Structures are given as structure tokens and as C-alpha cells.
Amino acid sequence: MVTKEVRLQSTVAGLTADGRVHTLSVWFILALRLMMGLAFFQSGLDKVLSGEFGAGGYLTGAVPDSGSPAADLFVAMGNTPWFVDFVNVAVPWGELLIGLGLLFGAFTRLAAFWGAFMMLLFYLGNWDVAHGYINGDFAYMLVFLSVAAFGAGRILGLDTYIEGYEIDGQPLVERYPWTRYILG
Template sequence: MTYDTQPVRTELFGRSVAFELDKPWASYWMVFLRLIVGWWFLGAGLSKIVEHGVFYDAHGWMMFAAEGTLIYPITSWFAANAVWLPNLMIPWGELAIGLGLIVGCLTRLAAANGAILMFFFYFGNADWSHGFVNGDLMGLLLFLTLIVFGAGRVFGIDAYLEGTDYVQNRKWLRYLMG
């Protein structure tokens, strides 16, 4: 049995680094991660929409759960001046992020928005009673992994879209895909 591996060579902290990446297993893993994270956020968004309807209210979390945290100045400003944005972004953003990841469309854009939400959840919840490593941090790392590896290019709509003339003539669009 032969393995289809491809060496990855780069420089890290001024030192040459090389390791092998097994293409088939890496591809399966990217699709798996994308689908699992997508399902997680799709479910989170849907549950908020079903439970609260169109009128999800993040005001309490922004004012009280985040109080005393690193991001409290930001969340308290939004709670006082533009509460409509988090009220929209949390349930509907989670839903859109989940759908984007599941079908692999605008994957980097979806994952970047998921990373932003997870950043706020991680620093806003500040539930570090068991240490700094918790589920919110793991979610943030999963989104960053999807961004770095361009997970939408593996069995996703992004792979098709990147081959179109429209995207080929506008290379900047590739930063939102894959």
C-alpha cells in the first residue's frame, strides 16, 4: 500500500521546517471538520431562532455576562448604542455560518465570521474556572483551522466557484473562498 503524501516545507521562527501531509486523509479530515463545525453553528442558530423567534435579545449577555471581561467596553457600547447588530448577528449569523460551512460556499468568509463570534464568546463568557482552555477556545481554533487550510476547496462549492472565469478574473475573491 502506498500513501499519497506531499511534503510541506516552510520557515518557522527563522528555522526550516518540513513535514509530510497525507493528501487523502487530510482532505477527509477537512471535510469532516467543516461539516461538524457547520452543523454545530447551524444548530446553534436554528435553536435561537426557534426559541426566540426573530427577536433574539443579546442585551443581557452583553451587559452582564461580559461585565468585567476584556471585551466589556465593546459589548457595553453595542448594548447601549447598536444592540440590533448582535441581536441579528448571533442567531442569523450562526445560521449563515453553519450553512456556508456545510455546503462549502464562501468558506473562509463564513469561518472568519465564526472566529469573530467565538472570540467574543470566549472573552465575553470568561468561564475560566477550569483554566483558559475551554469549548469556546476550541471553537475559535476550529474556525481558524478552516480558514488556514481552505476547507471549502475540498468537496465544497468553493472548489467549483474558484474555477469560474468570474473568480479567475478577480483573484481577491479567493480570499473569501476555500
């Protein structure tokens, strides 16, 4: 089997990064997608089935105690009853749906975006910089962003089929180019 060398190159703010992709890269990207999918699915499922998730005390008590630079914002959210009600539904169901999206490789970029957003909020809420600014929440946020950037839903995922679904003889992503931002 002859494999073609694949190179990645990107320029941001005048700085160019260039690299070669190893043939095993696809398996590691798939592993990252499945790992985060399983982690979020399990976490969300536990919260949904137990029905015991509540964000109010965390937002008003734990976050300010952590020394987070966003503590005032979290306290304001925790003191807004409708917002706490929203978070009490959005976190468990969001984790569950993000997990399913990643496990099945469906709407992967959309799922990864919301996963990264949740991890950013967890990072700010669980502020602990005693050992530096990089912790598990920050690392998971970068994993979600990597999953999105590499279009990991196309690797043994449903996004391949969704993108190719024909509407009036034209693949979905060609007919509706904006879908590239949520699929892949």
C-alpha cells in the same frame, strides 16, 4: 494506486514548521468543516425560529460578572440600543449563514473567518479561566481558522466549482485573485 507525498512548510518570524500530510487528513478537514457547519446552522436556526434571542442583558450583565478583560467594551455595546438591535439580528442570522456556508462548502473562508470572529467574542464574553485559558470557545475559534487555512470548501464543497467558474474564458479566482480570501 500511487499517492504522492504532500509536505507542508511555513516560516513565521524565522521559525520554520515542516510536516507531512497523511492521506486521511482530507477526511478530517472535511469532518471539521461539517461539524462546525452543523453546530452553527442548528444554533442559528433555533434562534431564528424562536425569535427569542436578545443580547442586551447578556452584554450588560453576564459578561461583567464573568470577569472578562473586555467587560467594559461589552457593557458599552450593551448600552448602545442600535448596537444591541444589530447584534440581535447578526448573531442568529450570522450563525445560520456561517453554518450553511460550511455545510455546503461555499464561501468557506469568509464563513470561517466570521465564525472565528464570533468565537473570539464568545470567548471574551464567556470568560472562564478557572481551568486555564483554553476552553471550548477558544478551541472552536482554532477549528474555524484551520478550516479556512486548509481551504476546506474545496473538499466535496461548492467552492471548487465557484473558483473554476469561467468569466470570459478565465477561472474566477484567476480573473479576481482577491476571491481566494473568501473561497476555498
